[in-house]
Amino acid sequence: xxxxxxxxxxxxxxxxxxxxxxxxxxxxxxxxxxxxxxxxxxxxxxxxxxxxxxxxxxxxxxxxxxxxxxxxxxxxxxxxxxxxxxxxxxxxxxxxxxxxxxxxxxxxxxxxxxxxxxxxxxxxxxxxxxxxxxxxxxxxxxxxxxxxxxxxxxxxxxxxxxxxxxxxxxxxxxxxxxxxxxxxxxxxxxxxxxxxxxxxxxxxxxxxxxxxxxxxxxxxxxxxxxxxxxxxxxxxxxxxxxxxxxxxxxxxxxxxxxxxxxxxxxxxxxxxxxxxxxxxxxxxxxxxxxxxxxxxxxxxxxxxxxxxxxxxxxxxxxxxxxxxxxxxxxxxxxxxxxxxxxxxxxxxxxxxxxxxxxxxxxxxxxxxxxxxxxxxxxxxxxxxxxxxxxxxxxxxxxxxxxxxxxxxxxxxxxxxxxxxxxxxxxxxxxxxxxxxxxxxxxxxxxxxxxxxxxxxxxxxxxxxxxxxxxxxxxxxxxxxxxxxxxxxxxxxxxxxxxxxxxxxxxxxxxxxxxxxxxxxxxxxxxx
RNA sequence: GCGGGAGUAACUCAGUUGGUAGAGUGUCAGCUUCCCAAGCUGAAUGUCGCGGGUUCGAGUCCCGUCUCCCGCUCCA
Numbered sequence: 194x195x196x197x198x199x200x201x202x203x204x205x206x207x208x209x210x211x212x213x214x215x216x217x218x219x220x221x222x223x224x225x226x227x228x229x230x231x232x233x234x235x236x237x238x239x240x241x242x243x244x245x246x247x248x249x250x251x252x253x254x255x256x257x258x259x260x261x262x263x264x265x266x267x268x269x270x271x272x273x274x275x276x277x278x279x280x281x282x283x284x285x286x287x288x289x290x291x292x293x294x295x296x297x298x299x300x301x302x303x304x305x306x307x308x309x310x311x312x313x314x315x316x317x318x319x320x321x322x323x324x325x326x327x328x329x330x331x332x333x334x335x336x337x338x339x340x341x342x343x344x345x346x347x348x349x350x351x352x353x354x355x356x357x358x359x360x361x362x363x364x365x366x367x368x369x370x371x372x373x374x375x376x377x378x379x380x381x382x383x384x385x386x387x388x389x390x391x392x393x394x395x396x397x398x399x400x401x402x403x404x405x406x407x408x409x410x411x412x413x414x415x416x417x418x419x420x421x422x423x424x425x426x427x428x429x430x431x432x433x434x435x436x437x438x439x440x441x442x443x444x445x446x447x448x449x450x451x452x453x454x455x456x457x458x459x460x461x462x463x464x465x466x467x468x469x470x471x472x473x474x475x476x477x478x479x480x481x482x483x484x485x486x487x488x489x490x491x492x493x494x495x496x497x498x499x500x501x502x503x504x505x506x507x508x509x510x511x512x513x514x515x516x517x518x519x520x521x522x523x524x525x526x527x528x529x530x531x532x533x534x535x536x537x538x539x540x541x542x543x544x545x546x547x548x549x550x551x552x553x554x555x556x557x558x559x560x561x562x563x564x565x566x567x568x569x570x571x572x573x574x575x576x577x578x579x580x581x582x583x584x585x586x587x588x589x590x591x592x593x594x595x596x597x598x599x600x601x602x603x604x605x606x607x608x609x610x611x612x613x614x615x616x617x618x619x620x621x622x623x624x625x626x627x628x629x630x631x632x633x634x635x636x637x638x639x640x641x642x643x644x645x646x647x648x649x650x651x652x653x654x655x656x657x658x659x660x661x662x663x664x665x666x667x668x669x670x671x672x673x674x675x676x677x678x679x680x681x682x683x684x685x686x687x688x689x690x691x692x693x694x695x696x697x698x699x700x701x702x703x704x705x706x707x708x709x710x711x712x713x714x715x716x717x718x719x720x
Numbered sequence: 721g722c723g724g725g726a727g728u729a730a731c732u733c734a735g736u737u738g739g740u741a742g743a744g745u746g747u748c749a750g751c752u753u754c755c756c757a758a759g760c761u762g763a764a765u766g767u768c769g770c771g772g773g774u775u776c777g778a779g780u781c782c783c784g785u786c787u788c789c790c791g792c793u794c795c796a
Binding site: 199202203206207208210211217220221222223224225226274275276278286368417450452454456457458461515530609610611612629631632633634635637660661662663664665666667668669671680682683684692694699701 | 721730731732746747748752753754755756757758767769770785786787788789790793794795796
């Protein structure tokens with residue numbers, strides 16, 4: 194990150210705190226790593242953003258319905274989805290081919306015995322050889338796509354993919370937050386189980402396994418994504434509303450991951466908020482709908498005000514695609530530190546429903562009486578739907594919106610008129626209109642309060658504000674992104690007009706006070 | 721996880737060799753003020769990130785720890 198962009202990021206973080214958007218969690222106790230609280234402005238902004246998503250994805254569509262599922266789910270959900278295995282096993286990375294594998298499932302080999310590494314092709318073998326010399330390992334010979342001259346390390350296993358003994362250390366990833374359902378603390382059960390096992394002479398890894406089993410008995414997990422709830426509720430939702438494919442199930446809410454690294458303010462945190470939708474389609478139509486949702490989702494990010502030049506797609510390469518997926522695009526935003534993911538739009542085939550069908554024994558399929566079964570050629574087709582998933586980060590969406598909206602104007606040559614302004618889309622703005630008496634006398638406050646009340650009654654998020662000079666109040670509203678200000682002045686008392694001031698260009702127009710509500714609601718509608 | 725930098729008022733920061741914690745901005749009150757952070761007068765606000773140590777005395781020196789930022793690593 195360049196200094197200039199790092200400084201810009203600092204300023205955004207600083208403004209977020211100063212104006213009540215985002216505070217660090219538990220700040221008076223020194224702060225909690227990677228946890229943030231949304232203040233009065235931030236809570237409104239996040240809520241507005243998520244409401245916009247819900248409106249676009251659920252309310253404005255015939256084919257998508259919403260759910261709000263529990264954060265705690267049956268542990269078997271995570272077993273079936275693969276999260277449990279991938280999130281909590283001892284994992285090792287191969288330093289030659291990049292494969293990550295479970296240490297306990299790797300091919301065993303006698304420590305010290307010769308190891309032959311076989312890469313996919315000559316080019317990869319050359320690259321691996323370079324990596325070896327980089328690691329300071331010499332005396333390795335290349336024969337075509339194989340490397341000879343390495344020896345098995347003391348761990349006694351090699352990479353299942355290429356046979357390499359050059360491996361990272363075993364790391365126990367437990368990326369899911371484990372907790373316990375039920376009032377009995379599991380520590381007692383663990384102590385008892387371990388004590389019994391120790392008396393039986395068990396040691397080391399065996400004791401660990403005993404402890405692990407004792408914990409597992411009562412373990413549940415905070416969801417690491419909201420998506421699985423849509424899959425396990427597929428039959429419930431489809432049946433309850435008699436939905437016809439294609440249709441989607443949407444959900445917004447919190448998810449939790451013990452990230453290895455947290456970074457960039459609220460961008461990557463262990464507790465975060467997602468906006469996900471699973472769209473169920475007939476087999477074979479995944480790629481078509483992937484294309485459709487890709488465009489829809491990009492259009493949505495544009496519609497809430499993010500600038501086109503700061504948005505792009507990034508296609509996942511074959512190497513980073515999950516084995517079951519047949520296509521995935523990220524919507525990326527140009528954050529101050531560079532391009533980074535806002536949303537992933539993935540074609541997931543029938544992997545999820547099949548996995549849950551196999552694990553639960555329930556038939557997670559759909560019957561289309563109108564369609565022709567390609568296998569039999571007869572009318573009536575029962576199939577496991579394929580899924581296209583647009584999965585967006587709400588928390589990082591808030592950050593993208595703040596970054597995109599943040600602007601500084603230098604003012605004139607003496608710096609007069611300089612200001613910081615958040616050019617938030619009016620629908621996202623925490624406060625829609627500030628209602629200000631020009632000065633605190635001559636009955637102006639009373640008139641202004643009356644206008645504010647009218648705005649409240651019309652459902653417009655208004656704020657009456659009489660502190661400080663008019664210039665400071667405008668500046669403060671610019672900093673929190675308030676798109677409009679209505680000001681009551683001397684002329685109001687004579688002819689019943691007020692000024693309507695626009696945030697982006699500070700332009701003012703004179704309108705009738707009794708038409709203020711209408712003017713503001715019209716402007717918000719047009720925005 | 722590794723390496724580097726930082727933490728003093730709400731914000732930005734100063735704080736000398738270890739000797740009574742400061743400035744600007746902001747905030748609050750009053751006066752003034754008819755349009756873009758105006759002025760005058762006054763006021764409040766500090767676990768100096770936290771804990772320990774050395775010392776007669778620690779914001780300053782030492783140890784530990786937490787948090788943030790940057791770069792690597794990682795991101796099923």
